[in-house]
Amino acid sequence: SQTIHQWPATLVQPVGSPLSLECTVEGTSNPNLYWYRQAAGRGLQLLFYSVGIGQISSEVPQNLSASRPQDRQFILSSKKLLLSDSGFYLCAWKPPDRANQPQHFGDGTRLSIL
Amino acid sequence: AQSVTQPDIHITVSEGASLELRCNYSYGATPYLFWYVQSPGQGLQLLLKYFSGDTLVQGIKGFEAEFKRSQSSFNLRKPSVHWSDAAEYFCAVGAVNGNKLVFGAGTILRVKS
Numbered sequence: 001s002q003t004i005h006q007w008p009a010t011l012v013q014p015v016g017s018p019l020s021l022e023c024t025v026e027g028t029s030n031p032n033l034y035w036y037r038q039a040a041g042r043g044l045q046l047l048f049y050s051v052g053i054g055q056i057s058s059e060v061p062q063n064l065s066a067s068r069p070q071d072r073q074f075i076l077s078s079k080k081l082l083l084s085d086s087g088f089y090l091c092a093w094k095p096p097d098r099a100n101q102p103q104h105f106g107d108g109t110r111l112s113i114l
Numbered sequence: 115a116q117s118v119t120q121p122d123i124h125i126t127v128s129e130g131a132s133l134e135l136r137c138n139y140s141y142g143a144t145p146y147l148f149w150y151v152q153s154p155g156q157g158l159q160l161l162l163k164y165f166s167g168d169t170l171v172q173g174i175k176g177f178e179a180e181f182k183r184s185q186s187s188f189n190l191r192k193p194s195v196h197w198s199d200a201a202e203y204f205c206a207v208g209a210v211n212g213n214k215l216v217f218g219a220g221t222i223l224r225v226k227s
Contacts, residue, residue: 006157032213043219044158044204051213090157099212100146100165105157 002027006091006106014114019064019078021109023091026072031093033074034103035066038088050074051096086113116141116207120218127195128226135190135221137205146208147188148215149179153201161203164188175199200225 003026013019025031035047046059048066056066063082067075074091088110092103117140127133139145146165150158162173169181179190188205202222206215 034214044217046214049213088155092158094213099208099210100163102148102160102163103215104160105150107157108155110155 004106021076023074034092036090118218126224133192148206
């Protein structure tokens with residue numbers, strides 16, 4: 001069966017520091033991968049998605065970037081964090097080329113910027 | 115482009131009472147529809163999905179949803195709510211030829227004993 005892992009679960013970082021959040025999927029090949037942010041009291045905002053290695057689509061201009069160095073690895077990064085980057089970050093995957101399949105979510109990373 | 119509206123930000127129901135969470139979507143063709151649940155500090159768990167066929171779909175944890183094309187709705191229901199159902203619920207719509215989902219803003223369900 002397929003599983004998705006995100007780490008760390010919780011992160012506290014100072015303003016201006018770098019960021020690296022990692023997401024990996026097991027048990028599937030060439031998944032679509034997604035990064036979402038969920039700010040307090042707000043819905044899910046799609047940040048990036050990827051349909052293959054090295055391919056990244058950015059949904060909103062921001063201080064963050066994403067990379068997909070391996071088939072089942074998706075990384076969210078920042079060179080300098082802002083206070084507004086605080087939030088709950090969720091990674092998700094779905095089977096490729098199957099629009100009618102749901103996305104499956106990891107347990108999320110709670111990021112607090114001080 | 116598709117969009118989703120969940121009109122109720124908060125809903126409070128008594129334990130054992132029935133529940134209906136509303137979801138309205140906008141999309142030019144038959145959409146793919148999903149309901150997810152999120153407990154505090156957790157990821158989203160899929161409750162059920164609709165692609166085609168029978169418009170009443172059954173999901174996990176005793177939930178069901180009904181697709182009504184004429185009303186552009188996909189409301190989530192449960193006949194008897196349990197205290198453990200307290201969570202936030204998200205409706206999402208996907209396009210037939212797309213890779214992305216559009217999520218509603220969510221409805222927070224509170225269950226009172």
